[in-house]
Amino acid sequence: MAVNAQDAAPKAALLYDAKFRSILYQIITLVLLIGFIAFLATNTISNLEKRGIATGFEFLKHPAGFGVPFSLIEYSEASSYGRAFVVSVLNTLFVSACGIVLATILGFILGVARLSPNWIIARIATVYVEVIRNVPLLLQILFWYVGVLSALPTLRESINIGDSIFLNNRGFYTPLPIAEPGFMAIPIAFLIGIIATSLVSRWAKKRQEATGEQFPVFLTGTGLIIGLPVLAAIVTGFPWTMEYPVLKGFNFRGGFVLIPEFAALLFALTLYTAAFIGEIVRAGIQAVSHGQTEAAHALGIRPRPTMRLVIIPQAMRVIVPPLTSQYLNLTKNSSLAAAVGYPDLVHMFTGTVLNQTGQALECIGMMMLVYLTISLSISAFMNWYNARIALVER
């Protein structure tokens, strides 16, 4: 009897068998998914045929025929759509990279200021953080662009500093160094400086562990990284010429120009993200128990080394993961460039190029691929950094 019951039970309850059900659900999900994708695909194909759009990436070779106000590489109206794509990706990366560096610096200052024993400084930082965090970024970008930067003087009344730096409502113009033969020595010297600094710091650490003697690594490093390129420049006889912006016709020609779209975007991104980073830094420092500070003081470590050697390394473990997501946010938020017309990936590629060619699927697909790549690379880098500074548990 008992044996029979055991044998019969699973048979009667095949539908109640967890494994069977799980497989059944998954098959149903898969079938539904494939059906859904097939439905979308057939619709898309018929829609594309109706509109007479040929799919494929042939269009990237065609000439774009539109100009861009800001480009890091050589670009003209005769360049191809592919080149326009590269320009837009570089512009996105450029504004994001500038924003990340500036927002990190400002954010750390804000985080420390909020914890300052000085009442006024702490209050100012708090008000700043609360106001900036609770107002939409897009509004801030438009405020800087329309409200502030367009109030700058016009072209004819440009603010002129020594006939080489100009500021007006069309941009910020500075001289641009043009490389001459022998210029490569300077970046090479810079690289050598970085490598030498890392070697020196390794040697200094070893020596300190062996003998307890400290070595001024920071000063040496700064000297090497700045000094070597300067030395190289002097030795090679300053191998560059300055190209000055000159007023020709209706605009300045030559030199380096920072367009107001870029400035507004960078300003707003930096100020906005810095408020969030400030909160992250504050939370990270507060997460380090006060006992750590007291223990360090009990060991006779002075306040500044306590901060540098005890508090910050522990706070960084708390700070880095949310900091990563802020960096990702900043990069994604740079797409708000579309509102002011900075030629970034979204505005230029999925805006102008998509409208001109009608290759919606390809353009959106490429854009998403680029953002995915950027996101994954930033995550990967920050995960590596996080793993490096993480608590080593024995």
Next chain:
Amino acid sequence: MTDTTMRDFKSDPIVHTPSPSLPPPSSSVGVIGWMRRNLFSSPINTLLTVLGLYLIYLIVPPLFNWAFWNADLAGDSREFCDSGGACWVFVKIRLTQFLYGFYPEAERWRPNLAIGLGLVALVYCLIDGVPWRKWVALFLLVLYPFVTYFLLSGGVFDMPLVETSKWGGLLLTIVIAVTGIVFSFPIGILLALGRRSNMPVVRMLCVGFIEFVRAVPLISVLFMSLVILPLFLPEGVTFDQLLRALIGVTLFSAAYTAETVRGGLQAIPRGQYEAADAMGLSYWKSMRLIVLPQALKVVIPALVSGSIGLFKDTTLVLIIGLTDLLAMVQLAAADTGWIGYVKEGYVFAAALFFVFCFGMSRYSMYLERKLHTGHKR
């Protein structure tokens, strides 16, 4: 022999009465003491205080003069703005547009009623210990969206139809934000549960969706709903522009909610899952009765900050051509009669957004204190 040696110590003991403590020096108590401790404790601190005061002096008086002292509110045209400060007249005469967009004037009682109804129900739900709270909450989550939809769009009960393209201003901002928050919540929970499921197909699907959406900016999702969605649909089926934006915003926000909820699910000790299984509860029952109530409680602050983020992100719909609050400000500023007064519009919109977002963040702090049942130290 002096007097002291003759003294009888037994009958006349020397009692030491300590003299009363002196008051603390006036420099360490009261206002002066506070200032010495908090503002001038060291030379560097003094310098920072002076710098901070200078910064306040640079910013606050001009701002106050601009926004209040020298501002103009009276009048109804540009000529009244002559005192050099902010011209609130611009905001005043455009106020109804900022709030309702192009919603017909005769029908504005409908959004008023819908938002009023929602506010009353919401406030009722936020008060502790009132009767029928659960039912009001249920109404708010289930019935209210439909009531609002019919009230706003009309076409039933003799209410004239108002096309969604006429919805605008703060009204549209609230509609998008509330729809996004309300609908993304269940989708987000399902995605989070799916991501932790044992079924590889479901898990991969959820991970793929979440990671993909989180990696791209909202604006690209909106663009996608604008250009790609019509391609995906069979011929003849068209979507309302607002509905497309709503789908984009909801799916986008669902991916973020999912990650937040997943954090909460991971924070629940394994014992709770096992205990629910041991009680013989089915998967959905154990989730509904045991795991989710605890998990959601942990992540309430994160959920609210996500909602604040979504509320701010609704401004992005202006890029795809919807007329939300910010877009109405932009439109009003483009009016040739009012060139140069865009700053006032931005400040007004910023103040509105600030009130909403700051209020939400304060409420979440209160909720966090109230719900914390002693697990935290």
